[in-house]
Amino acid sequence: MPQSRAERKASYFERIITYFEKFDKVLVIGVDNVGSNQLQKLRQALRKDCEVLMGKNTMIRKALKSHLSKNPALEKLLPHLVGNVGFIFTNGDLKQVREKIAENRVPAAAKAGTFAQCDVVIPAGPTGMEPTMTSFFQALNIPTKINKGQIEIQSDVTLLKEGQRVGNSEQTLLQKLNIKPFKYGAVIHVIYENGVIYEPKVLDIGEEEISQVTKEGIHNIAAVSLAIGYPTQASVPYTIISSLKNLFAVSLVSDYTMPQAVQLKDLLDNPDALAQMVVNVLPTGGASVGTGGASKQEEKQEQPQEEEEDEDLGLGLFD
Structure with missing residues (x-):
């Protein structure tokens, strides 16, 4: 029922x-x-x-x-x-x-009274339409010529702009050309x-963009918190790092020693060890550059000696 x-x-x-x-x-x-x-x-x-x-x-x-x-x-x-x-x-x-x-x-034909979803371009070339339809194209300001007994469009023509209302003439032309310009x-x-x-x-919006925006927001919160002296979860790591830096500084300029600063103090007391550590950290290219610089300095030091020898030879010839 x-x-x-x-x-x-x-x-x-x-x-x-x-x-x-x-x-x-x-x-x-x-x-x-x-x-x-x-x-x-x-x-x-x-x-x-x-x-x-x-x-x-x-x-x-x-x-x-x-x-x-x-x-x-x-x-x-x-x-x-x-x-x-x-x-x-x-x-x-x-x-x-x-x-x-x-x-x-799906593709769909243009209907009179609707608005164009996109620009509609009529391509140049033969249309398959009889020469008697020439006046129809002229009314739409479409340049044509007769070629092999049919109407041929001379150049690409923008029939409709996006958002423009479709008229009866545009609908008829698109139907005759079998063009379905829109998708519904x-x-x-x-x-x-x-x-x-x-x-x-x-x-x-992807996960990477969300992650990037979140990071920027956390950084901004931390910056504001540090500026106004109001601790937040975002600013605590920066506060701890800043405090550790201050403790290291006090340890280095005083007799107070903390386990975390022992290695750093030993390096400062031993310049050779510090220099060796710097050399080990530098990339190979940096070492070659440094060697090249040293060789250039040696060349500069040798050049004045050659000039002095030339001057001695010159004076000896005219004596």
Whole structure:
């Protein structure tokens, strides 16, 4: 026996609430210009890890409001229930879900009254259209010529700019040229995860970027803490290092000795050992450079002696 309208409505409400309790991540998607066949293929692609839910915004809004007492965070979704939207529920990887949504986009012809998703360029070359259509191209300011009994476009022409409204003439021309310039599919508007709403571009942030931003934040906190003299967990390591440096300095200029400073004091008391340690630390290239410098100094010292010998020889000849 088929369900009554009230029973179907109650079942739909229950399904919405069940999904919000079962899944932690919800994608609010726009499905403008998406046909039922394309939407069915999207359901099949996401069937393993996701649930796709469509419906009237008024019914979805009413179902969410009835559940606000148990989950107040759902109120954040209400402003986004505008237009032709739906939900994708998942506990899986959001990047993988986004990739599957992108794979579901299909080429589509331009429709009059819609806005261009991108620049539409008509390539130069033969069109296969009869010369009687020349006036049609002239109305669109497209340079043409007749070649071998058909219209040929002389150069690439930008027919539509991104965001420009598609007119009847543009639609007709693109249809005659069999050009499908746009791609339609589900578009992610926002993502709801554990009570937080964020934009889909957040998914493009990688772990390295997050790590770098975290490090910079910790460094900034440590700098402020040290500047105002307020200790924090971020500033404690720097405070300890600074204190150790002060202890080393006091140990070096006084008779007080601490185990950590014994080796350093021995090196300062023994310049030869310190020099040997420096030589061991320097790379091989540095040693060769130093040797080269020494040889150059020896050459400079030898040059004046040669000049003095030349001068002696010169004076001997004229005596």
